[in-house]
């Protein structure tokens with residue numbers, strides 16, 4: 001059994017000069033000066049300098065000389081306060097146990113993106129990736145905290161599904177015994193079922209999209225936080241989006257300031273997101289803004305990534321676009337009773353060019369209308385019988401949305417590409433490791 005040892009951050013923060021400590025971690029860097037060996041040791045919490053000196057060491061010197069980057073070690077020693085050491089403290093080693101030596105590490109610095117993707121399993125030990133893994137943890141934790149505090153039920157919808165939610169074009173088909181099944185694009189339809197027993201529900205699940213083109217914000221597999229609630233209209237739901245996003249930003253700024261700094265994130269650009277309400281523009285207004293910026297989109301057409309980016313330049317905080325033409329949105333969105341050519345749908349876009357982070361709507365709760373929408377989309381009502389049933393047995397006004405975790409992390413962390421918001425990115429040409 002391994003006895004628990006303190007985290008390196010604990011040693012830096014809580015252990016005084018002369019304390020005896022044992023730490024475990026990996027060698028990040030090692031160099032020899034005079035007769036001494038200095039090693040920078042990493043664990044999940046941070047880095048500390050360890051000094052090996054023949055005279056004070058009970059372990060044979062050969063093990064110290066064989067140390068190289070990524071060797072895994074346990075070091076016993078005493079804490080010394082030294083202003084020149086990174087973190088202000090170092091450990092003077094008295095004992096070394098090496099668990100695993102390491103041949104020359106394939107990452108030396110300066111490698112290009114493709115190379116690093118091919119050694120992703122090792123690149124995840126980098127300071128940048130550690131920072132991103134931690135930021136994602138905090139973002140997810142904050143989102144969950146907000147929902148739990150507000151009384152929402154966590155649920156576990158399936159990943160293997162029988163039908164599409166977001167259209168056939170991005171559907172992954174899998175062999176399911178002797179039939180076809182699909183990987184979930186969204187848990188929405190199942191969450192709609194679950195509001196009848198539980199009123200207000202959420203789930204965090206992987207979602208899959210067979211995106212044909214490679215972009216800086218599309219993955220084939222991503223983490224999807226979805227919420228659904230009875231007796232919530234579109235405005236109520238936009239309020240939930242504001243609550244979640246502002247809380248996630250606040251928590252990340254509060255708890256991950258070192259990581260944001262390491263990534264050179266300009267945190268002042270996030271501060272406006274702390275203060276909802278977020279601006280709301282309709283699709284029609286968005287087209288007017290775009291027209292002024294030289295984009296001519298005809299009413300009824302969807303806007304693409306370039307237009308979305310241009311829109312985000314008009315706002316310095318997240319903002320909503322609402323009331324889209326029916327024909328560019330999914331079949332389940334409720335039509336606006338005042339304007340049947342548009343739906344009560346919304347997207348939340350992040351500023352600084354990041355764009356869509358959330359997509360949601362009030363749901364069509366009228367049986368006939370939904371049935372016709374299913375037909376109009378060319379879908380088979382047989383496949384959606386159970387979904388249509390929800391409008392038969394005690395239908396209720398309800399709304400929900402889906403938030404792309406990696407999209408949110410990407411914006412909060414200020415990174416260029418969505419691949420680094422997930423440890424093992426998947427897109428069309430790539431499923432390694």
Ligand code: 4AD
Nearest residue numbers: 186188209218219222226357358359401402404407
């Ligand atoms: O806008 P989308 O397609 O909406 C839905 O799936 C709804 N059924 C959700 C719901 O109402 N419960 O996807 C929701 C969010 C997007 O706003 C985006 O953040 C993210 O999922 N997303 C992706 N993230 C990474 N890679 C992709 N290929 C993504 N596609 C969507």
Ligand code: MG
Nearest residue numbers: 347356358359
């Ligand atoms: Mg969308």
